[in-house]
Amino acid sequence: MSALLLFISAVIIEKTALILILFAITLGIAAYSTYGERKVAAFIQDRLGPDRAGPFGILQPLADGFKMFTKEDFIPKDSNRWLFILGPGAFIFVALMTSAVIPWGTYFTGFGLNVDLQVTDVNIGILYIMGFVSLGVYGIMIGGWASNNKYSLYGAIRASSQMISYELAMGISLISVIMITGTLSLRGIAEGQSGLWWGFIPQWNVLLQPLGFLIFFVCALAETNRAPFDLPECETELVGGYHTEYSAMKLGSYLFAEYINMFISSAVISTVYFGGYNFPGVNPDWLWGLMGPVVIFAKTFFFIFVFMWIRWTLPRFRYDQLMHLGWKSLIPLSILNMLLTGAGVLWFGR
C-alpha cells in the first residue's frame, strides 16, 4: 500500500514539475514571440524595430507586460460584468490546455531520473487537440458579446463563424494522417516518423500528405486568427474587433493567447507533419534525452517564423473570400485528399 502511495506521489510530483516547466516555457515563448514578431516585421519593412529596452530591445516583452499590468482595468458600465471577465480567462485557459498531449521528446534520463517528456500520452491525442480547438471560440464569443458593443459583437461573430468553418477542413486533413499512421496518439504519430526511406529521406508525414499539410497550415492560420485571416480584429472595419472594449491585462490575455495558440499550432504541425522530435542523423536520446526537445523547438520556431512572415507579406482577405476559400476550396480539397489517401492505403498498405 505504501509502495503504491509512493509511486502515485512520485507520478504526481513528476507530472506537476513537467506541467510547470511547460507552462513557463509556453509563457516565455509567447512573450518573446511578440518581440520576435516586431523584429521580423521590422526586418521585412526595412526598419529597426524595438531597440530601446536593453541590448537590441531584448527587454521589450517585460516592459510591455509591466505596462499591461499597470494600466487602468476598465469594465464598461452596460457590459455583463462576470462574462466580461470570463471571456479572456476562458480564451487563455483553452490556449494553454492543448500543450498537454504534445510529445516534446522521448525520455529524460539523467541525475537518476527517467522522465517521460510528455505531460500525458492519451490514446486519443489528436481528438483532444481538436476538442480544445473547437472550444477556442467560447472565449472570443463570450468576451465579444459581454462587451455590449456592436463592433465587439461583429468581431465575435466573424471569429466564431471563421473558426467553425475552418475546423472542418482541419479535421478532415487530420483524418488522412490518422489513416496512414493508424494511431490517434501523438506519441505514436511522432514515433512512426523516426525512420528513413532509402537511408536518407526522413519518413515525415508531410512527404506522404503534402496537400493535407497545406490545408492544415491554412486552417491553422485561420484558427489562430492570424493574417491574412485576421478579420475578427480588422481595425479598418471593426475598430478592434472582439476586444474593442478590453483594456489592461484582459486585453493582454487576448493578445497573449493568440501567441500561445501560434506556438501550440506550430508544435502540432511539427509533430504531425514534420517528424516531431525526430531529425535524420540526430538521436533524440542524446544529451540525457534533451536532444528531442531541441529538435522539436527548432522546428516550432521555424513555423512561428513562417506565421510571422505570412502576416507581414500578405494583405487581409475580404470576408466573403474567406468563406469561399474555407467552404468551396479547402473542404472539397481535404475530402479529395482523404479519398486519395484511402485509395493509397488500400493499394500499397501503410
Place this chain on the structure above:
Amino acid sequence: MSQYIFLTLALISIATALLMVFSKNPIHSVLYLIVTFFTIAGQYVLLNAQFLAVVHIIVYAGAIMVLFLFVLMLLNLNNATEPQKSNTWKVAGAIASGALLLTLVGALKGSTQLTASETANAQVGLVENLGRVLFTDFVVPFEIAGILFLAAMVGAVMVGKRDLKM
C-alpha cells in the same frame, strides 16, 4: 478515489443542469449547459471511454452549443425581452416531462440491471475496440446513421440556399 470524483462530478452536473433551467438569461443557460456537458464527459473518462468523452466535447460543447450561443447572441435575448408564456404551455410541459421522468424511473427501477456494466471488458471504450465493433457487429446501424447525416447535410444546404431554382 474514483467514487469521490464520480460524486463531485455528479453533484456539479445536477447543480449546473438546474441552474441552466432556472437562470433567466439565456446566455447564462447555455454556459451552464456547457459545464454540464463537461462533467458528463468526465464521467465517460471515469468509465474508461476517452473516445466518447472527447467526441462528446467536440460535438456538443464545440459545435452544437456554439451554434446555440451564436443564435442567442444575434437575437440578443435578455431578461427584459423574454416573452411571457401562457399557463397552458407550462402545464403541457410539466405533464410531458413528468411522463418522461416516470418512464425513466420505471426503466431503471430494478438496480440489478446496472451490475452488467461492472463485468464488461474495461477496455471496451478505447478507440481501437470501438472502431472494430462499429465496423463489424454494428456496421448496418453505423451505415444507416451515416446516410441519415448525409440527408441532414443535404437538407441543411437546401434550407440555407437563398433562392431555390428547382
